[in-house]
Amino acid sequence: MPPIPADFGPVLVVAAHHDDEVLGCGGVLARLARAGHDVHVAILGEGATCRLDDGDEAAKAALVRLQQEQARRAAAILGARAVHFGDLPDNRFDSLPLLDVVRRVEALVREVGPGLVLTHHHGDLNVDHAVTARAVLTAARPLPDRTTRAVLSFEAPSSTEWAFGLPGSPFRPTLFVDIAEHLQAKLEALAAYGDEMRPFPHPRSAEAVRHLAALRGATAGRTAAEAFEILHWTM
Ligand SMILES: [Zn+2]
Secondary structure (H helix, E strand, O other): OOOOOOOHHHHHEEEOOHHHHHHHHHHHHHHHHHOOOEEEEEEEEEOOOOOOOOOOOHHHHHHHHHHHHHHHHHHHOOOEEEEEEEEEEEOOOOHEEEEEEEHHHHHHHHOOOEEEEOOOOOOOOHHHHHHHHHHHHHOOOOOOOOOOOOOEOOOOOOOOOOOOOOOOOOHHHHEEEOOOOOHHHHHHHHHHOHHHHOOOOOOOOHHHHHHHHHHHHHHOOOOOEEEEEEEEEEO
């Protein structure tokens, strides 16, 4: 990636769900953390609401705790400094006014003060991903008094590539970051999520993640890479 100036400040990932942050940019997070950048992960969705029947509050709270613990473990493996948890209803982000989501992301951006923000692609099949991308673009627009100097969108396997025929532009990466030395950390962070990972040939399997890294790497003459669209970048 372009060398990040020292005054860029922290890096913030804004993901809709647990494990999206690792699938989308876990290798880059490990690389940036290793290089001394302050990496923050934000997960906007609360996680458990779409998994359990309404009413079983105790089971829901236990699942939320487990998912947060898994996210902290994954972040620690990647070297991230902090994980911020939201409480938006999973798979129903579009039931909220967009302004509510924007305000939450704006609060995060004010708190962390990131120079670089990474988030979902706006064309993803998953509605929470699309809403998150739109909210981040608004919350991290390059106003004179804001810290954010760059925004990248990443791909989330089983969502970005499954947006068959949806209106809007497909994911067409223009930035390839070599993660050959960090692919193992990415896979270990994904393993921290336990059951979230599926057996191959599901796109969210360790083997498919390795294959995608090899494909993105080969596009740019590397053995392993993560791919991004640059939404804006000011230097
Ligand atoms: Zn997701």
